[in-house]
Amino acid sequence: MGTISKPFTKEQIDNLNNYQQSGKFHPYTCPNDGDEIHIKYEFEKEHKGENYDEYIKNQKAKGINYPETAFNETMLIATENGWICPVCDYKQDWAHDFTK
Numbered sequence: 070m071g072t073i074s075k076p077f078t079k080e081q082i083d084n085l086n087n088y089q090q091s092g093k094f095h096p097y098t099c100p101n102d103g104d105e106i107h108i109k110y111e112f113e114k115e116h117k118g119e120n121y122d123e124y125i126k127n128q129k130a131k132g133i134n135y136p137e138t139a140f141n142e143t144m145l146i147a148t149e150n151g152w153i154c155p156v157c158d159y160k161q162d163w164a165h166d167f168t169k
Contacts, residue, residue, distance in 0.1 A: 077147055077150075081147070082147045082148065096145070097152055097161065098142050106156055106157065109121055112124070147164070150162075
């Protein structure tokens with residue numbers, strides 16, 4: 070399996086970002102997923118305006134032991150200079166060539 074490296078072309082950027090949203094395969098994600106900042110970012114995308122702490126408390130009261138694990142897939146965004154994380158400063162300069 071080969072790879073492509075930055076700089077990504079406009080066509081590659083479009084294809085990579087479409088790949089991210091396709092749901093066919095696991096997307097490229099930030100290795101920092103699972104920390105509080107990333108979890109709260111993902112929570113906010115799905116539960117705009119809801120209180121995170123209250124949500125977690127309510128889920129645990131329902132018997133869900135680790136409800137925060139539902140929010141641990143921060144997808145990277147393809148740019149000309151490679152992948153970037155929308156939450157932190159993580160960058161990745163390559164992609165598998167089958168995803169381009």
